[in-house]
Amino acid sequence: MFKSIICKLLGIKYPLIQGGMAWIADAELASAVSNAGALGVIAAGYAPGEWVREEIRNTKRLTKKPFGLNIMLLNPNADEIARIAIQEKVKVVITGAGNPGKYIEMWKENNILVFPVIPSVALAIRMERAGVDAVIAEGGEAGGHVGEITTMSLIPQVADAIKIPVLAAGGIADGRGLAAAWMLGASGFQIGTRFLVAYECNIHKNYKQKILTAKDTSTIVTGRPTGHPVRIIKNRLARDFQQLDKRNASLEEYEELGKNSLYRAVREGDMDYGSIMAGQSAGLVKKEQTCKEIIEEIFLEAKKIIVEKGKLI
Numbered sequence: 001m002f003k004s005i006i007c008k009l010l011g012i013k014y015p016l017i018q019g020g021m022a023w024i025a026d027a028e029l030a031s032a033v034s035n036a037g038a039l040g041v042i043a044a045g046y047a048p049g050e051w052v053r054e055e056i057r058n059t060k061r062l063t064k065k066p067f068g069l070n071i072m073l074l075n076p077n078a079d080e081i082a083r084i085a086i087q088e089k090v091k092v093v094i095t096g097a098g099n100p101g102k103y104i105e106m107w108k109e110n111n112i113l114v115f116p117v118i119p120s121v122a123l124a125i126r127m128e129r130a131g132v133d134a135v136i137a138e139g140g141e142a143g144g145h146v147g148e149i150t151t152m153s154l155i156p157q158v159a160d161a162i163k164i165p166v167l168a169a170g171g172i173a174d175g176r177g178l179a180a181a182w183m184l185g186a187s188g189f190q191i192g193t194r195f196l197v198a199y200e201c202n203i204h205k206n207y208k209q210k211i212l213t214a215k216d217t218s219t220i221v222t223g224r225p226t227g228h229p230v231r232i233i234k235n236r237l238a239r240d241f242q243q244l245d246k247r248n249a250s251l252e253e254y255e256e257l258g259k260n261s262l263y264r265a266v267r268e269g270d271m272d273y274g275s276i277m278a279g280q281s282a283g284l285v286k287k288e289q290t291c292k293e294i295i296e297e298i299f300l301e302a303k304k305i306i307v308e309k310g311k312l313i
Contacts, residue, residue, distance in 0.1 A: 020070020
């Protein structure tokens, strides 16, 4: 359907990667996405190494298809998890919230593909020089940790600046967004928010309901002064973060307010003081589906749009 170097590189049917969402992207979700023909991803988040190892092994039991591991480089266990990826023979490592430079050589020596998430042209160029296989250019519309540049502006500039494949992320939740990113120069795509309402996604029902009822203005970026801004659904936690912004609070105050907040949202269903991470595309998500249904619907819609618009030229 979409002839892409990403499919050949990863050995998948659809050039789509499921977002590595901490506390959310587990073995069940990752294996369901991989079994549907895309690339499922386990998210290490702030988890300890042994949890990550067990999730990798659980995923191998649930699928024979390729899958990836997302390593958030802020995790104090990142060094250990980087080695676990090698020991467990993970197909691809996706990195975020930092520069994976010190790990790239050892991953490449062990035939692991490296796809860093990048928010700017400068970092994309730096990553290409470091020897990564592709970059995931993520616009500020995405959920969780975000940069400042929008997807529509970022993708063509990154595609012009480097020769390795570029995957688009941020604000893509349906075939329209995917088709647009394809036209902007993306060779593949990463989607997170849409998969929050997959039947195979094990988040609390309250979290799913927040996504299903979200509007275009439902999200806000919090914690900009910390240097690690995060997009979440507006709630009491978000308002408290805004108050910290207004009085130039210390980093320690931000950390204390945000401590365990994602866990409270994902596992306990706390919609007041839980960190309900979601992208601006949440307003497009209106129904629960299986991962297979989500993926097939997105690509069929994108194909239809591209074919129909092509007739107008």
